[in-house]
Amino acid sequence: MKSRLDRRGFLKLLPLLSLVPLLKGEHRAAAVTRNRSPGREGAPNVCIILFDALSARHLSLHGYRRETTPNLARFAERATVYHSHYAGGNFTVPGVASLLTGTYPWTTRAFHHAGLVVESYERRNMFRLFGDVYYRIAYPQNVWTNLMLHQFRGDIDVYIEPGRFSLADGTFYKLLSGDTDIAFRSLDDLLLRGASFPGSLFISLVNDVRMLGCEQVRLEEYADLYPRGVPRLRDIFFLFEHVIDGIIGLLKCVRRPFLAYFHLFPPHESYYPPHYPYSPRREFIGMFDDGWTPATKGVHPLSRSLSAESLNRQRVEYDEYVAYVDAEFGRLYDFMSESGLLDDSYVLITSDHGQLFERGVHGHDTPLMYEPVIHIPLLISKPGQRQRKDVRVPTSCVDVLPTLLHLTGQPVPDWCEGEMLPGLAGEAGDGDNDARSVFSVEAKANPEQSPLVKGTVVLIKGQYKLIHYFGYPEYESTYELYDLWSDPEELEDLYLSRRAVAADMQGELEGKLREVNQPYIS
């Protein structure tokens, strides 16, 4: 019997090679681009620091009654502060996709939990656009951002996995680095840590014991400093101090000019919280036990109807956590200031979305799009800036990419939907366009390649904000209109009383929805 593969046998096997694309599925991997030009001498660095789930409405910098962010206020004294800056959506995926591509979620179709940008936008990202000149670093501490950034992996020079700088990383996907996205969804999201029931019957229990043991060890080791337990991102335990130290270490030795994107998990609540979703250091616990309760707002029909008492308690804990995050940012700011980084870099502080503690909702996994969940901070310090500047017109996260490209002298692609942020380019052409339209989109219930038929879309124009709910059986085709200047808490719905404004904005919003849905209508 022949034991060697002869020519005929080999030729019979060749057709199997055609199966390789099937193993790969449709293209999801970006090509590796390693032919880089040497950095342009004197080009300013760009450093984006994003704090996940940081709501502008909880920053003392923006007038919040609790002194949560004294260090951000220090930074603001040498930065341009955008007081009406909005996220692309109300959770991480649309927020980050919009920031990194300069387009709204209905364009990138990144509006699902653990969603990704469509294939055509894998090469339309910030890293690729900065590629010819800049050394690109990305540190996505959020695992969902990690999945998206893996789409852009070929355009990133230094990629730091979420578990870096952590105390313990119990995730499994990193063992299969050749297939990160699918490995994470299969192992860490379905089999071993499903949102409801894990897909593994027995080994998931063993994993749970492992993680409980890990948690117990951290709890005992850090009980003095962290009485509520150390911060946790799924199965990654970390101290935010270590994360900041790690970033400082990176910034000390990174090649210039660089583009750095640091997506930091705090003050996002822990996934799978043991007892406390927010885990600040000891000295921050109790600092806001002031008895203050915000204005009572009715429970929204689309909410989970949490009690006001529960929401107020969680608000206090969130504010404590924000203060802790701010204190650590203070250390980072001191380093950037003392090292001279602020003199040769654009430094941006922002968020991907906010957090709700009202109308029956805690968090951001909600159809609701009120100010606390989409109004996010944006502070930009130009190289050598010493004077604070305030911008109050509405701006969007989709404006960040074209602005950065413009400021660093790079071409702005025509597919960017954002505009130049006011207040940065100097006096000429620095118009405050308060008539422009800013959108925010919540559409996670829709298929990627279909028209949007269920969701919540927001249009902000000048002082007005129109919210449109559609596709909810219990709340079909509802509009709400608010005057944010006179009613920042969104207590009085003006949809019926300001008919002219409402009709104008409604017409514009519906037109926009028709426009973005058109390519998906067969």
Next chain:
Amino acid sequence: MSAAAWVREEGGRILAILRRKLPARRDMFSVFASCVFLIYSWSILWFLHKLPSWLQYLNFWDNVSIFAYTQAFALLESVVVLLVLVVLSIALPVRFFRDKFAAQGSVMVFAAACWAVLLRAFDLGLRSWNFSEFLLGLALSLVPIGVSCVLVHCSQRLENAIGAFAERLTLLLYIYVPLGLLSLVFVVARNILELG
């Protein structure tokens, strides 16, 4: 006696002990079938539960890939559970476990599965328990497993019924095992070729 000869002699003696204590191959297949039936069914159930949301934004081959991961994992998990039971069979007295391996092993797997599902059913309670509570829960899980083993040990009729049921489940091996092996090859290939 030379070292090599000593190793051969001792090795042979250990192998003889193992052969005496190892369950019969047919019994191991029955227990393996019980493991496969439960573990694969559970993983497929929760894959199908998540599938509608994945279909929203993942393409067909991404979903096939995730399915392959779950089936490959299920195969490995089934083998691990069987190995645990085989080790138990070697460790415990022959009369208590090995002689009734098909029925005892199957009923232990079913009882453990019921307890695993109950633990999960307490709505994320598992994750909010502290370590002591969790250990207590796991310890309590030994009670139904122990009780079912005793029942099988004491009742010939029950032993025969469970053994017969487990033997019928071996038919599923013709589907699930090739599916698992194919999936394993698929997963390995994806990682070697760095398709992610």
